[in-house]
Amino acid sequence: MVVLVLLLGIFTGLYVRGSFRPKPEFDIAIVPNTNDITFFLAVAGLTTSLTTQAEVTGFFVEAPEIYPARIAAIRRAQRTLHFETFFMTPGKRADEFASAICDRAQAGVKVRLIIDNHGAHTMPKEYWRSLRSAGVELGFFRDFDWRAPFDYNARTHRKLLLIDGEEALLGGAGVSDSWDGERNVPWCDFEVGYRGPIVTLLEGVFMENWASVGGALDLGSDVFRTHPPEGRAAFVTKGTFSLENSPLRLLFHTSMAAARQRLWLASPYLVPDPSTQEVLIQACQRGVDVRILTMGKRNDKSYVYYSARELYGRLLKAGVKIFEYQPSMMHAKLLLVDDRWVSHGSTNVDERSFFINDELNVSVSDPDLAMQMEKFLITSFENSVLVTIDRWRKRSIVQRIRGRIGLLFRRLF
Structure with a gap:
């Protein structure tokens, strides 16, 4: 009874704050590639990112x-x-x-x-x-x-x-x-050192x-x-509580829409809202190699894992490749676009990161760092299971129920 009262109180509070109000949907019609100066100008203004220069001094894995x-x-x-x-x-x-x-x-x-x-x-x-x-x-x-x-x-x-x-x-x-x-x-994770x-x-x-x-x-x-x-061109993007949109969601969407050859994404807690799913699907439709690295059965939040899997279907049908990491927990947060654009930090692809938490991402136009991220992701993919649509459809009734219930509380993950 106490738990039910607590959940009702949380739900009421979120409702009063407008947390369940639909987020504005939008299309990104024209996006330059990540080598174009216009892309940097657009990212800086659209996402209110701080523009700067950075020198990468270290890449540390696990x-x-x-x-x-x-x-x-x-x-x-x-x-x-x-x-x-x-x-x-x-x-x-x-x-x-x-x-x-x-x-x-x-x-x-x-x-x-x-x-x-x-x-x-x-x-x-x-x-x-x-x-x-x-x-x-x-x-x-x-x-x-x-x-x-x-x-x-x-x-x-x-x-x-x-x-x-x-x-x-x-x-x-x-x-x-x-x-x-x-x-x-x-755990599968990394850290980057910077100067400048x-x-x-x-x-x-x-x-x-x-x-x-x-x-x-x-x-x-x-x-x-x-x-x-x-140093290389770099951007610092912050996230704070937002009822409408968020600089970080705009950063992710713009970066994804700019992809021409490759869009590789790592997010342990993968609970994308419909708009984010659509941007990923559109990238596939343009012929972009879209791969997502996420956590598998060895994880620290099983309720998020099963909730996330309920959203796989639409992405898999569109051609998105989803890899579930097997050896341990996958905790890396990374977006790699084409051959030079890297965004990393604390942001997960979920509504909590986009709309609630204080988050921080650094985005760098750096082919050397992109190459290191590529090696990190390739190794991680090799230690993962590629989820197929047939495998996904065979998940148990219990898993489906757990996932559906979890999605009701996706803003609390």
Whole structure:
């Protein structure tokens, strides 16, 4: 009974906020390819993205590379260290992270953390006390407030590390042993390192949420450092709560519509709205190679897995190739278009990422990074099962029921 009352309350709150109102539908009639300067101008204006330049300094695949790269970056910090994350759990990774940042804080580095209150709810209070005692400044995103209870549903889903205003690491991994996987089979994920003017913009993005958690803004030169205008063209796109449209959905749609040869997408939580499905189908109809990498039966949210599978039919019939990753959880979030356009970050192809959460994606026109992403995806495809329409139709009645019920709550995933 209590659960039913709670669900009714959540439903009522979302209804009052207009969350179930249909989103505006639109067609993208003319889209230049990703090598055309007009494409960059359109993306910048349409998605309100911040335009900049970026130099890729590293590409780290899975936990054995991601976490050591983070710790090494933390140990290089001399002035400032800023970190924002959604997910943290007790364990080895959280302990080594605490040791590294506390060491830097005690050495005089300004260490500031933004932690999502919900995503880190299993962390013991003693953990936070030890960080504070070492001089680490903490801000918790969206504590539950009875005066605005439904605000708690909107989380910060970003994973961002900034060092001295000089280097950035951006990816999908939280601070958790989960990414090490079971039986030493790590989750499928990656992280990218950047230098250059993009870091200054990302510092501003961090400071925006630092202000929202009540932190004192540091706008000095130790944070907002000047960089020569060098590197590849890059865009920083943010997502926040929206009832109508979202910059990130526009970014994804525009990028997909620009594809001429290849549109490869990775999203663990694959619950696309009808408009996004249509853009993918239209790409297939243009003769584009459309492939989607998503999670398989080894996953962390079975209710999302079965809900997502209920939406496969329309895509499969149109020619979209859907690969379900087999060895472990697939958690990478990536869009690769043709031979140079890459967009990655925290955004899933679902309504929560597009319309509710604070998300962050970096998009880069960089053939070298595109080649690395291509290798990452090819390896992932090889470790996946290609879902056929016949295989999909043979899913059990129980799976279908679970999926259909799950879709009723797709905005809460």
